[in-house]
Amino acid sequence: MSGKKPINSAIARQERTFTRFMLGQRWEHAILILSSFVLLITGLPQKYRGMSWSQDLLSTPERVEFIRQVHHIAAIVLALEAIYHLGRAIYLMARRKMSADMFPNMQDIYDAWHMLQYLFFLRRDKPVYGRYNFEQKVTYWFLFFGFALMGISGFIIWFPVQFTQFLPGGVVPASKMAHSTEAVVAAIFIVIWHFYHVHIERLNLSIFTGRLSEDEMKKFHGREYERVTGQPASKLDEEK
Amino acid sequence: MRLGKQIRSTHSGISLRASLTLLLGLLFFAYGVVSFVTPVQAEPVYQEDKPANDFCLACHQEDGLDFKLGKDMIPATINPTQFGNSVHSDEGIMCVDCHTDINDYPHPKVKSKNARAFSFTLFVVCKQCHEDQFLKVQDSVHQRAIDGGNTNAAICTDCHNPHTQGRLTGKTSGELTPAARVNIPLTCSKCHSVIYDAYKTSVHGNALTQEKNTDVPTCIDCHGVHNIQKPTTVSFRNSTPFLCAKCHTDPAIMDKYGITTNVLNSYVADFHGTTVKLFEEEFPGQPTNKPVCTDCHGVHNISKVDNPKTGIALRENLLVKCQRCHPDATIDFPSAWMSHYEPSPEHYPIVYAVNLFYKFFIPAVLGGMIFFVLTDIFRRIVNSIKGVKHV
Numbered sequence: 001m002s003g004k005k006p007i008n009s010a011i012a013r014q015e016r017t018f019t020r021f022m023l024g025q026r027w028e029h030a031i032l033i034l035s036s037f038v039l040l041i042t043g044l045p046q047k048y049r050g051m052s053w054s055q056d057l058l059s060t061p062e063r064v065e066f067i068r069q070v071h072h073i074a075a076i077v078l079a080l081e082a083i084y085h086l087g088r089a090i091y092l093m094a095r096r097k098m099s100a101d102m103f104p105n106m107q108d109i110y111d112a113w114h115m116l117q118y119l120f121f122l123r124r125d126k127p128v129y130g131r132y133n134f135e136q137k138v139t140y141w142f143l144f145f146g147f148a149l150m151g152i153s154g155f156i157i158w159f160p161v162q163f164t165q166f167l168p169g170g171v172v173p174a175s176k177m178a179h180s181t182e183a184v185v186a187a188i189f190i191v192i193w194h195f196y197h198v199h200i201e202r203l204n205l206s207i208f209t210g211r212l213s214e215d216e217m218k219k220f221h222g223r224e225y226e227r228v229t230g231q232p233a234s235k236l237d238e239e240k
Numbered sequence: 241m242r243l244g245k246q247i248r249s250t251h252s253g254i255s256l257r258a259s260l261t262l263l264l265g266l267l268f269f270a271y272g273v274v275s276f277v278t279p280v281q282a283e284p285v286y287q288e289d290k291p292a293n294d295f296c297l298a299c300h301q302e303d304g305l306d307f308k309l310g311k312d313m314i315p316a317t318i319n320p321t322q323f324g325n326s327v328h329s330d331e332g333i334m335c336v337d338c339h340t341d342i343n344d345y346p347h348p349k350v351k352s353k354n355a356r357a358f359s360f361t362l363f364v365v366c367k368q369c370h371e372d373q374f375l376k377v378q379d380s381v382h383q384r385a386i387d388g389g390n391t392n393a394a395i396c397t398d399c400h401n402p403h404t405q406g407r408l409t410g411k412t413s414g415e416l417t418p419a420a421r422v423n424i425p426l427t428c429s430k431c432h433s434v435i436y437d438a439y440k441t442s443v444h445g446n447a448l449t450q451e452k453n454t455d456v457p458t459c460i461d462c463h464g465v466h467n468i469q470k471p472t473t474v475s476f477r478n479s480t481p482f483l484c485a486k487c488h489t490d491p492a493i494m495d496k497y498g499i500t501t502n503v504l505n506s507y508v509a510d511f512h513g514t515t516v517k518l519f520e521e522e523f524p525g526q527p528t529n530k531p532v533c534t535d536c537h538g539v540h541n542i543s544k545v546d547n548p549k550t551g552i553a554l555r556e557n558l559l560v561k562c563q564r565c566h567p568d569a570t571i572d573f574p575s576a577w578m579s580h581y582e583p584s585p586e587h588y589p590i591v592y593a594v595n596l597f598y599k600f601f602i603p604a605v606l607g608g609m610i611f612f613v614l615t616d617i618f619r620r621i622v623n624s625i626k627g628v629k630h631v
Binding site: 049050055058059060061064118119120121124135142160161162164165167168169170171172173174176177178181182185188189192193196201 | 510511514515518519521522523526528566568569570572573574575576577578583588589590591593594595598601602605606609610612613615616618619622628
């Protein structure tokens with residue numbers, strides 16, 4: 001910690017920043033991006049084998065074998081990352097070292113309703129969010145369950161013989177169906193929902209830098225800002 | 241030499257008779273020389289003088305004409321009734337059209353060492369009339385075996401006895417007659433008897449041999465007729481699904497028996513079939529370890545799937561097939577393959593449920609996301625026009 005302090009104070013001279021993601025979490029996100037991207041580009045040609053572009057790519061049995069192995073390796077990387085992520089979160093939360101802010105609560109429903117009213121011009125102010133807003137929680141949990149489903153179904157279709165020792169055979173075609181359909185849903189979700197919110201709505205690089213500026217904290221995570229600093233987040237509150 | 245002698249004798253004794261003989265002899269000689277030098281017109285020799293079939297049969301319907309060739313007995317007796325019923329007789333083909341070396345009695349001596357060699361000298365005449373079929377056979381697996389030294393491989397006359405072969409195709413339709421179809425497996429069984437025994441018991445073979453049902457495939461429907469190819473090659477294996485599909489996707493045949501025509505689609509939709517289809521189209525010569533129709537259903541011994549003993553609708557029976565590639569598979573594994581069923585509440589409800597879920601889930605997620613994003617963009621545009629500052 002002592003080694004970091006000079007850097008912090010150096011930035012603080014220009015602008016006060018708030019730690020949003022630890023270095024480990026940022027690495028986790030990088031691994032997630034990489035492995036999911038590899039899984040997607042090696043998975044799509046396998047799903048759309050009837051298409052000519054897929055047949056051009058997988059034009060020899062060796063290439064089919066290769067793309068499968070790459071897919072399996074990326075799957076193992078992502079599975080290990082998921083296990084680490086879950087284990088770390090459970091361990092830290094159990095020891096009260098990590099907030100449970102990511103879990104959905106009633107406030108998210110109110111916030112979403114508030115936002116809906118704002119989008120329909122029924123309110124002039126946007127909701128004031130905590131550490132994670134409802135949109136970010138939707139992203140996290142949508143992909144959380146999506147990846148869980150893809151992980152389980154993926155291992156079922158990878159090891160059908162082993163899984164049918166204790167599961168009915170129908171789970172194999174069901175997994176095959178669910179695995180690739182969920183993958184496409186997740187890919188569309190990331191492009192439309194996640195990319196919109198972190199690139200177009202505003203460029204939010206905190207998952208890479210790990211920090212939010214004071215301005216960003218006030219604007220986008222007002223309640224968290226108030227909780228951390230004890231100061232009011234914005235004048236907007238006074239406006240309404 | 242004889243001519244020379246004749247000339248000398250005319251000089252020694254002068255008589256009218258002798259000089260006439262000399263004159264005739266010279267004329268013959270001159271004719272002989274002229275006809276030898278000038279090219280003969282290409283008209284069939286003995287066209288009119290060909291001995292009629294009755295002429296041949298006068299002797300050849302007699303018993304006891306068989307003669308010995310090496311260790312083999314060659315049957316030379318022809319049953320006039322059988323021959324009369326044959327297509328060759330019907331078409332007015334004459335004995336000597338095929339037995340081209342015979343014109344009179346006594347016949348020239350057969351030079352072949354045995355019966356098979358004799359057949360080999362004779363069957364080439366089939367080409368005179370059946371050139372198309374004859375040339376196709378040149379590309380066949382049988383011809384390849386012969387070229388490799390196996391003289392037991394079939395030649396024309398092994399399948400088509402020229403003395404008894406009846407008409408195979410309808411005179412006007414040109415299609416194989418039902419009677420001819422029923423007879424095909426018997427013809428092949430003369431050599432391929434083990435396969436015939438399996439075929440006989442199969443759903444196809446049983447229908448053909450017991451019910452004379454000609455909807456079912458005979459040997460030639462899968463193997464071809466004259467240009468029969470080796471069925472153990474990779475490309476033949478890879479093409480199997482499309483071979484079976486010729487009939488099994490044809491509602492005109494399948495509807496009668498209540499058999500689904502979706503078998504190829506459902507096979508290709510699954511990854512086994514997807515791979516095989518790709519191999520068939522892109523690299524037919526490359527072996528694939530994915531199963532084709534025959535790996536589960538059998539080849540010549542195909543049985544009904546709901547056959548209580550051998551049918552693969554029984555998971556125990558299908559498991560045996562699965563285990564050939566998945567040795568550790570257990571009894572629930574075969575149902576991982578949807579048995580050509582479309583998922584429905586009755587068949588594969590889990591898969592049906594997953595499909596149904598995504599049918600609603602995808603539009604709901606897409607719709608929700610697009611709704612939020614578009615309204616957000618709209619509000620931002622309005623904000624910027626109005627000059628409202630907050631985010």
